[in-house]
Amino acid sequence: MGTATPTYTLAQFIQAAIAQQKAVAVWRLPLQQQVQACVALEHQVVGNQPELESSPFGFLFSPFVIEEQPTIFVKADIVFNSESGQLRFSEAVTKAQQQEFILALNNAEPANQNWHLHATETITQQTEAGFKSAVAEAIQTINSGQMEKVVLSRTATKPFPAGFDLVSAYTSMLEAYPNAFVSLVSVPEVGTWLGASPEILVSIDPQHIFRTVALAGTQPAIPGEPVGNAIWRQKEIEEQGMVERYILSCFKKLRLREYTEVGPRTIVAGNLMHLRTDFSVDLKEVDFPTLGTNMLELLHPTSAVCGLPKEPALNFILAHEGYDRSYYSGYLGPVNAPEGTHLYVNLRCMQLLQTEAILYAGAGITGESDAEKEWQETQHKMQTMGKILSDFT
DSSP states (O other): OOOOOOOOOHHHHHHHHHHTTOEEEEEEOTTOOOOEEEEESSOEEEOSSOOTTTOOSEEEEEOSSTTTSOEEEEEOSEEEETTTOOEEEOTTSOHHHHHHHHHHHHHOOTTOOOOOOBSOSOOOOOOHHHHHHHHHHHHHHHHTTSOSEEEEEEEEEEEOOTTOOHHHHHHHHHHHOTTSEEEEEEETBTEEEEEEEOOEEEEEOTTOEEEEEEEEEEEEOOTTOOGGGOOOOHHHHHHHHHHHHHHHHHHHHTTOOOOEEEEEEEEEETTEEEEEEEEEEETTTSOOTTHHHHHHHHHSSOTTTSEESHHHHHHHHHHHSOSOOTTTTSEEEEESBTTBEEEEEOOSEEEEOSSEEEEEEEEEEOTTOOHHHHHHHHHHHHHHHHHHHHTTO
8 A cells, every 4th residue: 555645734834934944925816715835945035027927936925115125936845735735846845855844844833833023123104193194295296286196005003812823814814805815925034924915916827818907996895785786986986997097008008909808896805895897818819928027017016006197106105105015015926826827916914023913004095085084994904904813802
């Protein structure tokens, strides 16, 4: 009789990586059951926007401002699949490295729940007064004609409840947000982030279909109420229209005419509803082999997290937001995985420090915005991650 292939748990895989001071990324695509994870024996810092088409299998983790934080590539040297519980090693991994990691897996203790921390705990944050002041100034700037829209964000710090556990928190996110891209990224010196994002940035599936979305406009979802009954204000309709027009302008820059557009329609993401328009391109019919890389370069940061026009909006954010977004509203996801490339905007996320979590949320500001309502919108968005923390209490 042959020896059975050993199986492991997601908790063992994550803890073995952290114990060995290795970068680990975990993800589940929307509406899927399978959770995947990869460990890089040596994580790489990517200097510029990556070339998606020529990249090896791995996980990209990129900040809001590329020049201010490193883009991290977690190469898939060791891959874990939750459905089989088995490991797969890339050809670059030596027998000695395999045995060393398997030893760490077998020694992983459930009680030893820790994670990689940022190199420094002094992380800047935004206050309620600071946020509302920035919104007021943004409205003035928009109404003076200097920009159409800007997205302003803020943070909130929450102490970890008793019994907080990294893997349990991730499992709770999987159950609570089946329609989201649910991720966990933990990199030495860079830190640990959990997120449940509703927003595709760039996706290319195994059938060579390119996808991106325009997602904007926010209102609380009413439990049991059909999404077809949602009523949208002019502000949200116009905000979503701006994001649509920006994507179409990117296609135009690339002289791409063959695309499919569906929407806008109302979708539910956690406790919120948004307006969403889906765009797709069949790369089997369009001779555009580098569309993924080209669109990533044009789209990030999108008008849904930055504003329009992009340059004045970004300059306004850097001058008035009052803190460093770091990896919030950057992008992340698997590249050239068996399921394709799927990069999502890092929204509805939190960063884990030693004893507390930093929650992030933003709101799109237009000339019709109201500072108090925008503050309340960020409160609603933070409930996505806040619920995960409160589940432990």
